[in-house]
Each structure stands twice: as C-alpha cells, then as structure tokens.
Amino acid sequence: MRVVELASGGFSWNPVSDVTQMWAYPFMVNAFRAGAIVAVLAGCVGWFLVLRRQTFAGHSLAMVGFPGAAGATLIGVSASAGYFGFCVAAALVLAALPRAGRHSGGAEAALTGTVQAFLLACGYLFVALYKGFLNGVNALLFGSFLGITTDQVLVLFVVAAAALAGLAAVGRPLLFASADPDVAAARGVPVRALGTVFLVLVGATAAEVGQITGSLLVFALLVMPAATAQALTARPALGLALSVLLALAATWLGLVAAYYSPYPIGFYVSTFAFGGYVLARAGSGTLRTVRRLS
Amino acid sequence: MTAPVRAAALARAHSPGAALDQLAAGPLSHPYFQHALLAGTAIAAACGLVGYFLVLRAQVFTGDALSHTAFTGALGALALGYDLRLGLYATCVVVALLLGTLGSGAKADDVAIGSLFSWTLGMGVFFLTVYTTTRSTANGGAGTSVLFGSIFGLSSGQAWLAAAVGAAVCAALLALARPLLFASIDPDVAAARGLPVRALGYGFLVLVGVCAAEATQAIGSLLLLGLLAAPAGAAHRLTDRPYRALALAPILAVAEVVAGLGLGYAVPDLPPSFAVVATATAVYAAAYTVRPVAAAHARRTGRRRPADLPVFPLTDTGNPDRTTPSIRR
Numbered sequence: 001m002r003v004v005e006l007a008s009g010g011f012s013w014n015p016v017s018d019v020t021q022m023w024a025y026p027f028m029v030n031a032f033r034a035g036a037i038v039a040v041l042a043g044c045v046g047w048f049l050v051l052r053r054q055t056f057a058g059h060s061l062a063m064v065g066f067p068g069a070a071g072a073t074l075i076g077v078s079a080s081a082g083y084f085g086f087c088v089a090a091a092l093v094l095a096a097l098p099r100a101g102r103h104s105g106g107a108e109a110a111l112t113g114t115v116q117a118f119l120l121a122c123g124y125l126f127v128a129l130y131k132g133f134l135n136g137v138n139a140l141l142f143g144s145f146l147g148i149t150t151d152q153v154l155v156l157f158v159v160a161a162a163a164l165a166g167l168a169a170v171g172r173p174l175l176f177a178s179a180d181p182d183v184a185a186a187r188g189v190p191v192r193a194l195g196t197v198f199l200v201l202v203g204a205t206a207a208e209v210g211q212i213t214g215s216l217l218v219f220a221l222l223v224m225p226a227a228t229a230q231a232l233t234a235r236p237a238l239g240l241a242l243s244v245l246l247a248l249a250a251t252w253l254g255l256v257a258a259y260y261s262p263y264p265i266g267f268y269v270s271t272f273a274f275g276g277y278v279l280a281r282a283g284s285g286t287l288r289t290v291r292r293l294s
Numbered sequence: 295m296t297a298p299v300r301a302a303a304l305a306r307a308h309s310p311g312a313a314l315d316q317l318a319a320g321p322l323s324h325p326y327f328q329h330a331l332l333a334g335t336a337i338a339a340a341c342g343l344v345g346y347f348l349v350l351r352a353q354v355f356t357g358d359a360l361s362h363t364a365f366t367g368a369l370g371a372l373a374l375g376y377d378l379r380l381g382l383y384a385t386c387v388v389v390a391l392l393l394g395t396l397g398s399g400a401k402a403d404d405v406a407i408g409s410l411f412s413w414t415l416g417m418g419v420f421f422l423t424v425y426t427t428t429r430s431t432a433n434g435g436a437g438t439s440v441l442f443g444s445i446f447g448l449s450s451g452q453a454w455l456a457a458a459v460g461a462a463v464c465a466a467l468l469a470l471a472r473p474l475l476f477a478s479i480d481p482d483v484a485a486a487r488g489l490p491v492r493a494l495g496y497g498f499l500v501l502v503g504v505c506a507a508e509a510t511q512a513i514g515s516l517l518l519l520g521l522l523a524a525p526a527g528a529a530h531r532l533t534d535r536p537y538r539a540l541a542l543a544p545i546l547a548v549a550e551v552v553a554g555l556g557l558g559y560a561v562p563d564l565p566p567s568f569a570v571v572a573t574a575t576a577v578y579a580a581a582y583t584v585r586p587v588a589a590a591h592a593r594r595t596g597r598r599r600p601a602d603l604p605v606f607p608l609t610d611t612g613n614p615d616r617t618t619p620s621i622r623r
Contacts, residue, residue: 050405055405055408056408107349107530109354109355109523110345110523110524110530110578111523111527111578112354113357113519113520113522113527114519114520114527114574114575115575117516117517117518117519117521117523117574117575118572118575120517121517121520121571122568124514124517124567125564125565125568137437137438137441138419138422138437138438141441142415142419216362216412217419218412219411219412220413220416223408223412227409262427263420263423263424264420264423266415266416267416267417267420269416270412270413270416271413271417273409273413274410274412274413274416277409281406
C-alpha cells in the first residue's frame with residue numbers, strides 16, 4: 001500500500017484527481033467493484049438480520065469462513081470456494097439446530113461458542129500445517145483489498161445476484177414472519193422453512209463480506225449499517241435503502257482511506273460503520289428526549 | 295528423551311512407577327512444558343468457574359466480546375511501548391464494566407455489544423500495524439500469538455503470575471458463589487431479599503475480564519471462548535445440581551487443558567491451543583451423547599430427585615419431571 005502511495009503521490013483533497021489516480025490501478029477498480037457488490041448484499045441481508053435479532057448467527061457464520069478459506073488454501077483449492085462452502089454448510093447446520101443464539105439461554109450459547117472456538121482452532125491448525133502462510137492469517141481475519149482478480153469479482157457478483165434474487169423472492173413473507181412469527185405461522189406462512197432459506201442467504205453473504213473485511217470484522221458491514229438504519233427509521237423500504245447506502249459509504253470510504261495509508265481496510269470499514277452507528281444512536285436518543293420535553 | 299533414559303524407562307517398564315518415570319523423563323523434564331502445565335492448570339480452573347456462571351447467566355457472548363477486546367488491549371500496549379499484560383488487564387476490566395453499563399441489569403444488548411467489539415477488533419488491527427511498522431524490535435508474529443496463544447512460550451515469571459491470578463479469580467468466585475448463584479437464577483427474589491444484584495453483576499464481569507486477560511496469554515483471545523464455554527456447557531449438561539456443576543466445570547477444564555498440552559507435546563505439528571480446544575470440544579460432544587442415555591435410564595428406573603434438594607431450571611432439556619424452581623434457603 002505504501003509502495004503505491006510513493007509511486008503515485010499522496011492524497012490531494014481533489015476527489016477527481018484522487019479517483020482517477022486510484023482507478024489507474026486495475027486492482028483498485030476491482031476492489032471498488034467488489035466492495036460495491038458486497039456492500040449492497042450486506043446492506044439488504046443485514047437489515048433482515050437485525051430485524052430478526054439473529055446478528056450473532058451472522059457473526060458465527062462469518063467466523064466459519066476462516067477455517068474454510070485456510071483449509072481450501074491448504075488443500076490447494078481457491079479460497080472463495082472455501083468461504084462459500086463452509087459458510088453455507090454452517091448455515092444449514094445452524095438452521096437444523098433447535099434454536100441457537102444468544103436469546104435461547106446459556107446452554108445453546110455455550111454450544112454455539114464451543115463450535116465457534118473449535119472452528120477457529122481448526123483454521124489455526126490449517127494455517128500451522130500450511131507452513132509459511134502465517135502472514136496470510138491477518139489477511140484472512142482482518143481483510144485485504146489487494147489482489148482481487150476480475151474472476152473473483154465475477155464470482156462475487158453472481159453469488160450476490162443470486163442471493164438478492166432469493167431475498168427478493170422471500171422478502172415479503174420473511175418480513176411478516178420476522179415481525180410476528182406466531183401470527184405468520186397461524187396464517188400458513190412456512191416460518192421454519194423461511195428461517196432456513198434466510199440463514200443460507202446469510203451464510204452466502206457472510207462469505208462475501210468476509211473476503212473484503214476479513215472473517216472477524218464481518219459485523220462491520222453486515223450488522224452495523226443495518227443497525228444504524230433501523231435506529232433512524234422503522235420503515236422497511238427506507239431502512240433497506242439507507243442500510244445499503246451506509247454499507248456502500250463505509251466500504252468505499254474504507255477503500256480510499258486504506259489506499260492512502262498503511263493501515264488495513266478492516267480497521268477503516270469497522271471504524272466508519274461504528275462511527276455512523278454511534279452517531280445514529282446518539283442522534284435518535286437526543287431527538288426522542290427533545291420530543292418528550294417539548 | 296535421550297537413549298539411556300529411554301533404556302532405563304524400558305527396563306523398569308513393569309514396575310509401578312514406570313509411567314511416572316517416563317513422564318518425568320519426557321514432557322515434564324522441559325521447563326517450557328512445566329510452565330505451560332502450571333499456567334494452564336490455573337487458567338483452566340478459573341475459566342471453568344467463570345464459564346459456569348457465564349452459561350448460567352446466559353452471558354457466554356459477553357465473554358466472547360471480552361476475549362476480542364483482549365487482542366486490542368495487548369496490541370495497543372505493545373504499539374505504545376508498554377508491557378502487553380498491562381494493556382490486556384486494563385482493557386478487559388474496563389470493557390467488562392462498560393458492557394455492564396451498556397445493557398440494563400448488567401446484561402447488554404446484542405447489536406450494541408457486537409458493534410462495539412467488532413470495532414474494538416478493528417482498532418486491534420490498527421495497533422498491530424502501528425506496532426509492526428514503527429517498533430524496530432517488533433515481533434512479526436505478535437498478532438498471531440495474541441489471537442491463538444503461545445502457551446509453550448511462557449517464561450517462568452509469566453507462568454507463576456498466571457497461576458497466581460488464576461488462583462485469585464478462583465478464590466474470589468468461590469467466595470461469591472452462593473450469592474451469585476442466587477442472583478443469577480432469580481434476580482428479582484434475590485433483590486427483594488436484599489442482595490446487591492447489580493453490584494454482584496459488575497463484580498462478576500470484572501472477574502470475567504481478569505480471567506479473559508489471563509487466558510489470552512495461554513490459548514489466545516480467539517480460542518478462549520472454547521475454554522469458557524465447553525467445560526461449563528458440558529457440566530451444565532451432565533448435572534442439574536449447581537454445586538456439583540460448579541465443581542465439575544473446573545475439573546473438566548483442567549483435565550482438558552492437561553490432555554491438550556500432552557497431545558500438543560506428543561504431536562509437534564498440532565498447535566497446543568488447537569489441541570486444548572479440540573479436547574474440550576470432544577468432551578462437550580461426549581457430554582451430549584451421555585445425557586440422553588442417563589435421562590432414559592432415570593425414566594426407566596423411575597428414579598426421582600429427592601424433594602429437599604435444590605432444583606434449578608438450568609437447561610431446558612425437556613425433562614418431564616422437572617418441578618417448579620425452588621431454592622433451599
């Protein structure tokens with residue numbers, strides 16, 4: 001990253017020249033494309049995820065991407081295949097479990113936590129077995145935007161398009177089932193099947209996001225923009241649009257900042273997204289207080 | 295093991311002390327293994343006890359959040375030129391208290407916790423970059439060793455400190471065990487009877503913070519969750535009686551750590567932290583298969599719990615003979 005900066009001059013506060021300069025590098029163009037694809041998908045899926053209070057399922061699914069990618073590298077398959085394979089498989093397992101997650105009591109949380117730690121340990125084992133790959137750990141866990149190929153962007157695009165199509169297909173009943181599962185079930189909505197389909201979509205999304213922000217920082221794109229949007233508005237259409245917009249802003253700003261500084265992209269994306277979340281929470285809290293007082 | 299030692303060990307293979315001798319000549323003859331065993335035992339006992347209450351209070355993921363902040367604390371201290379442990383303990387305890395204030399009643403809400411610790415991790419990567427790019431003496435593997443531990447790399451001083459902290463956490467938790475149990479199971483009744491439920495919650499979170507900071511040095515911040523959740527989860531699964539589970543969790547944890555260290559020693563390709571977590575996961579999985587068998591057996595023989603023993607609604611396993619929660623006072 002430093003090398004690029006030295007070769008092409010620093011940040012100039014002139015957006016046009018900065019962008020043309022960044023986009024002179026094919027890998028940066030690919031990074032912006034990949035970031036946009038991932039942000040749109042994460043914004044949409046994340047909005048439902050926050051609505052359904054399943055954010056920790058998203059977090060756990062994302063962690064699975066680490067052993068997936070490390071294992072794929074160890075046996076010589078592409079890391080993307082490892083991400084998607086492991087995350088979607090983990091989503092199916094999670095859906096088959098009775099009720100996993102934070103709200104289902106300590107015992108299920110202990111199970112989720114154990115599985116999560118075991119999978120991370122497996123990832124570490126794969127990395128240790130694949131000697132000389134220790135620097136790759138940081139890229140896998142905390143993200144990297146260097147070296148995204150056009151093929152990878154294509155894969156990300158196809159998967160994201162499929163996932164968004166799936167989400168659009170189940171969107172309305174899913175909204176109903178998320179808002180009021182009991183009434184939805186009484187009206188004949190297949191609540192359980194919808195939950196499974198949604199978790200698979202979350203798995204695919206977590207795999208995509210993990211390739212940009214790293215497995216550990218998926219929360220930053222998957223949950224934070226959506227939570228910010230829901231803190232600002234309760235209306236579904238507006239909230240979805242806002243969530244996508246915020247995710248896109250965090251990703252692109254993160255890319256620009258990471259390009260012009262030596263720090264990793266995961267740090268920037270999580271900081272921008274978290275800053276937005278804190279501002280939104282503080283802002284809506286103040287607004288409520290003002291309304292109550294007046 | 296050198297050749298004469300092995301020969302001697304073989305010669306006495308049939309004497310009762312043979313296994314012990316072999317052990318003394320093998321892993322136990324290495325100082326690094328002794329340190330790992332000392333620190334690992336204390337850390338495991340503390341994690342087992344803390345984990346028991348985390349599972350009971352449905353706060354497992356608070357432990358997860360803390361374990362992530364440990365990474366940032368350690369690297370932040372390194373980046374600023376301080377001792378790694380200073381950052382570890384300070385951040386973990388501060389964040390533990392912060393988590394308590396975020397949610398009501400010292401239980402925080404999902405999205406706020408998740409966002410906070412995700413951002414904290416992001417800060418950790420920032421500090422990692424600062425540390426590796428600005429300090430000339432930087433250890434390039436610092437990030438990995440904080441994330442995944444380096445229990446075989448502990449010095450004697452570090453091991454004794456870990457042992458002392460582990461013992462202190464255990465002692466504090468045992469002293470708090472009775473009121474904390476009460477406050478965890480029925481906070482309203484406990485508050486009505488004059489127990490400082492909130493203060494207990496915060497006190498417990500501080501202990502979780504100290505335990506997380508200490509365990510990070512051994513098995514790493516990412517894998518710490520396994521040591522917190524797996525033995526405690528298994529203990530909850532194996533028995534409904536709180537004091538029995540409270541004893542079982544640290545015993546399981548210590549056994550798992552010792553077995554994991556042995557495995558890590560015997561198979562050099564296996565990182566010891568992986569071996570520990572894998573052992574813990576295997577024991578937890580075994581507890582899952584044992585429980586239905588025991589329940590079926592109890593149903594067949596028609597054995598019931600004596601009425602005067604405390605029955606706590608710890609896990610919802612669909613046990614049909616569970617009565618309403620009652621606490622013997």
